[in-house]
Amino acid sequence: MNRLSYPGLRVVIVGAGFAGLTAAIECKIRGLNPVLVETYPGPSSHGDLLDFVRNAGRVFESWGNGKVGRRLASVSPNAAKYLDFLNSKNELLRREDWPQATDIQYVFAGHRGEMHEIVYDYAKEIGVDLQFGKRVVHYLDTEDERGVIVDGGEKILGDVVIAADGPKSLARCELLGLEESKVNSGYAIFRAYFNITPEMLEKPFFSELVRRDEDIVRCWVGPDIHGFIYVWKNGRDCAWVLTHLDDSDIAESWSESASKEDVIYYLEKAGFPEVWRETVDATPESRLIDYKLVWRDPLRTWLSPSKKCAVIGDAAHCHLPTSAQGACQAVEDAVTISMCLQKCEGDVALGLQVFERIRFNRSHTIHQASISTRDIYHKNDWTPEMVKRNPNSLVLPFYDWVTEYNVFEEVENNYGRLAADIKAGRQGSIEELSLPAGGNYDAMNIAGDEGNKLRESRLA
Numbered sequence: 358m359n360r361l362s363y364p365g366l367r368v369v370i371v372g373a374g375f376a377g378l379t380a381a382i383e384c385k386i387r388g389l390n391p392v393l394v395e396t397y398p399g400p401s402s403h404g405d406l407l408d409f410v411r412n413a414g415r416v417f418e419s420w421g422n423g424k425v426g427r428r429l430a431s432v433s434p435n436a437a438k439y440l441d442f443l444n445s446k447n448e449l450l451r452r453e454d455w456p457q458a459t460d461i462q463y464v465f466a467g468h469r470g471e472m473h474e475i476v477y478d479y480a481k482e483i484g485v486d487l488q489f490g491k492r493v494v495h496y497l498d499t500e501d502e503r504g505v506i507v508d509g510g511e512k513i514l515g516d517v518v519i520a521a522d523g524p525k526s527l528a529r530c531e532l533l534g535l536e537e538s539k540v541n542s543g544y545a546i547f548r549a550y551f552n553i554t555p556e557m558l559e560k561p562f563f564s565e566l567v568r569r570d571e572d573i574v575r576c577w578v579g580p581d582i583h584g585f586i587y588v589w590k591n592g593r594d595c596a597w598v599l600t601h602l603d604d605s606d607i608a609e610s611w612s613e614s615a616s617k618e619d620v621i622y623y624l625e626k627a628g629f630p631e632v633w634r635e636t637v638d639a640t641p642e643s644r645l646i647d648y649k650l651v652w653r654d655p656l657r658t659w660l661s662p663s664k665k666c667a668v669i670g671d672a673a674h675c676h677l678p679t680s681a682q683g684a685c686q687a688v689e690d691a692v693t694i695s696m697c698l699q700k701c702e703g704d705v706a707l708g709l710q711v712f713e714r715i716r717f718n719r720s721h722t723i724h725q726a727s728i729s730t731r732d733i734y735h736k737n738d739w740t741p742e743m744v745k746r747n748p749n750s751l752v753l754p755f756y757d758w759v760t761e762y763n764v765f766e767e768v769e770n771n772y773g774r775l776a777a778d779i780k781a782g783r784q785g786s787i788e789e790l791s792l793p794a795g796g797n798y799d800a801m802n803i804a805g806d807e808g809n810k811l812r813e814s815r816l817a
């Protein structure tokens with residue numbers, strides 16, 4: 358066994374999304390020596406809405422004695438009271454308490470770019486080696502050289518590579534030897550984020566969404582469509598996302614521009630209420646994008662053959678937004694891999710195998726739920742009566758086993774046992790060798806004939 362220098366283990370991390378930044382921060386805090394390589398020159402302002410619930414929120418809260426949590430909370434919709442679900446007739450289907458209006462802690466939501474900058478700033482503050490503006494063009498995974506080559510030929514080497522290079526991961530091909538396997542999920546998502554001006558407030562339906570003393574968070578559902586509108590920060594910011602059938606062939610990109618006519622077409626088809634049309638009217642066209650939702654089947658392993666390189670986050674499991682957990686799972690991956698690298702005492706291959714066995718079943722189950730949740734939202738003609746008959750069907754998929762998961766405790770409680778299994782050569786499939794997922798989404802299923810109709814329509 359090749360034991361490497363410990364504690365100064367040099368960890369090459371690729372990609373400064375939430376997965377890579379969290380891994381770099383957690384490695385640094387644990388006395389390892391991370392270097393983070395990212396194509397963009399600075400923190401990315403891309404994106405619109407992103408919610409972190411408690412399983413990831415408790416990680417941010419643990420940094421800097423709560424300082425990062427406080428910063429994230431300051432940009433979240435803290436003054437919201439409810440999350441309302443409505444149908445295309447604008448009938449209220451379900452009202453949930455908004456977490457910040459309760460005593461639930463560690464839930465952060467808001468504009469992805471703002472939250473990303475806060476996490477980036479903390480990485481900088483604690484002295485993570487940030488190598489931005491460098492695009493990785495090759496991965497190296499031999500006994501002599503482990504690391505990356507960036508544009509221009511520079512090699513950045515280390516003892517272990519964590520590839521957090523997102524849904525279009527090069528590492529999946531170069532380190533895991535997999536072919537590109539994306540499939541069109543059949544859906545795309547219009548996304549927009551903008552500041553609200555006084556002129557916008559003159560529109561009657563739009564102004565109904567804006568209050569000075571309360572943030573408003575609403576979700577509309579209909580056949581083959583659903584969308585959220587958030588208005589927060591004393592009525593200053595608005596973001597909305599609308600998942601729709603994808604019958605054109607847009608490229609897989611963060612920044613495919615879209616026209617308002619395209620959005621209106623889908624809104625009219627779904628019969629969505631006037632407030633949607635006014636929100637779209639108010640949106641500056643330059644802030645509107647259409648993002649193709651690509652599905653990737655679960656990988657059988659996240660480790661390279663040497664077991665000294667791993668993919669994490671969306672590179673390992675590219676969620677659809679309907680799991681509402683893609684970034685949260687990326688954060689769990691990042692903490693787990695950093696703790697395992699700290700605990701493995703230089704035996705990187707052992708640490709990464711334990712990491713995979715802690716994460717595999719949980720991540721797989723949550724990843725798959727992004728499809729089933731979308732189908733439940735989309736394959737129904739929602740009425741208040743139907744929701745009354747099936748009270749658990751129209752919910753955000755946040756069960757206790759998802760949100761109350763404490764990643765720090767999970768690693769502490771299981772590292773020793775799983776490491777012993779690996780050393781003893783215990784045999785079995787990855788599912789058998791890994792920790793159980795801890796739960797499922799069965800409670801959302803719609804009962805009886807109504808549920809059968811849904812299942813038939815899914816097969817159609």
Ligand SMILES: Cc1cc2nc3c(=O)[nH]c(=O)nc-3n(C[C@H](O)[C@H](O)[C@H](O)COP(=O)(O)OP(=O)(O)OC[C@H]3O[C@@H](n4cnc5c(N)ncnc54)[C@H](O)[C@@H]3O)c2cc1C
Nearest residue numbers: 372374375376396408493522523670671681682683684685
């Ligand atoms: C509309 C929408 C809404 C969502 N809402 C939620 C939500 O509410 N809650 C939630 O938990 N999740 C949500 N998600 C999912 C979440 O956004 C992703 O799962 C998460 O951001 C993935 O993080 P990541 O760090 O793995 O990847 P990314 O954020 O994609 O980061 C990858 C990074 O790697 C860099 N990179 C890539 N290739 C290279 C290279 N060759 N060299 C150097 N750098 C490279 C990229 O520039 C990028 O910065 C949503 C997703 C969408 C699309």
